[in-house]
Amino acid sequence: MRARQARAAAAHCAQAARLREDDAALRDALLLAAPGAALSPAGRLHALFRLFGTPRFKGDAGDIQFAGELLGLTGDTAGYAEIIGAHAATTGDPLGQALAAAQAIARWAGADGARAETVELLALWAADLVLAKRLGWDRPLALLAPRVGEMRDATGRRLRPGDAGWPSAALRAYARAAADAHLAAVDLARRASALLALLPKLRAKRAGRVVALLLADDGVTPAAAARATGMSDRAARRLFDRLVDLGGARELTGRETFRIYGL
Template identity: 85%
Template sequence: MDRLTTIRIFYALMIALAPLAHRPRQKNAADADDAGRDALPANAFPKWARASLPTLDSMSDVEAAVLAGASLAALHAVVTSGQREAPPFLGVLRARQALAAAAHCAPAARLREDDAALRDALLLAAPDAALSPAGRLHALFRLFGAPRFGGDHGDVECAGELLGLNGDMAEYAEIVCAHVAGAGEPLGRSVAAAQAIARRAGANGARAEAAELLALWGADLVLAKRLGWERPLALLALRVGGMRDATGRRLRPGDAAWPSAALRAYALAAADAHLAAVDLQRRASMLVAVLPKLRAKPAGRVVALLLADDGVTPAAAARATGMSDRAARRLFDRLVELGGARELTGRETFRIYGL
């Protein structure tokens, strides 16, 4: 990106963050915690930054970069919250983004599973069972929400194992570290990291789809670190797969037009994630509101599980809380009845519940 692009992105960030800088000061720490849990207003996202793909395609790279910067700034305000504690729904948002990323990448990985099948492949797998290809793809993007994830060498190595990559994964970890530490604005470093990872993987003889997936994963990792986020959100994979060249061919990190496509993908994906956060904040508030109506002693722990992940099975809740399977099923039925949770599968058996 040229200097003009960087300057314009900077001013877009300032415009988007200006309302946050002028919030009234909270009276005390308790008030601040309560404010962090207030419903996220839909108008927290600047209307001028929300655009469709056709509109973005008609823009220059500089204009697309401005929208991407503004979208990420608005999402940054959600992810970091400005408070001592993260928003209570952030775990669900991260898990839902991971599921959506896996669903968007499934065709490129030569898989036929949709989002429901990808969820089943991971949440219904036995604790010690080997994951299916669909489960590994889902697990790749769920690494961002894994306990103790730090984006270090071990995490990059784990991503490579899930993708079936051979060789020294330290090379890819070095690329990530170099782009996190180098000069430049976050978007440009993220896009450059994806291209560098794809080139290195191709030179190492990796399968094209595995190289592309690692590049998309690595790009979001670099972006999060450059933005100062505690953990990444899956973003790029949700939109860049829909980008095509003039012949209709899907663009990949090695293509000359891919950096332009990635800018537009980030603008769309960040806007989508912000919209999802608005909805999840509302659902999380409804779930917390029904907690006093639940009689089961482990209800609070089950609510915490629902606030931490995309979906929870009664069996998993029973293992985590010491409840019987039957008691866990009754508790989830009660949560659905009160409007605090939804059943996500539509099945009579092997049900999964979530916000």
């Protein structure tokens, strides 16, 4: 769920920033790139929101510094960490604190000379981080950034954190995001249960590890599965074909080569 929301957030933010990569291109760039390859600007957006899904993510000063590096912020990120920490520790309405943190981040980053696009991205990221901390979640979920294009005023002008009408627009965006996330979670739970039910039918010795990979991310290549499990590339491809035939996985690209599989 977090991986899927991260890709949606990156795709919509990339579109708002007029970058080339769309949703499918972001998925390909992540899953088909050579290890250690340099990230494109949209790829860094993807990495930014995928931080929420990493097991080690705490939302502490180190994570916030890394987020700033992905966005190209060159100054000291301690101020951003202090803002996020202060709003996460404040009692009161969690949504109100999330939006207040986003606006405070926008003011701080703007005064620090950051580009408007960077200010907005960091503010949206911080809002979801503060919301998760206030609600006691173990890790955040990208909810607000995928709706970046929907936050507009009556004239259709897109609103950014710091604009007068942004908090109301952001609240409406959060309401829609929560409804959509619930539907997506129900669908993913159903697909995950169907995949797990197939385990007794799978003869490959490392099938359980491949199933775990499918449950842990929103896309897996046979090559990545082979590297992670010690299977041969051919055995991994045959296992994914078997999973598709049984209805436990889907091929996501529609290609004959460089295929990607997911729930």
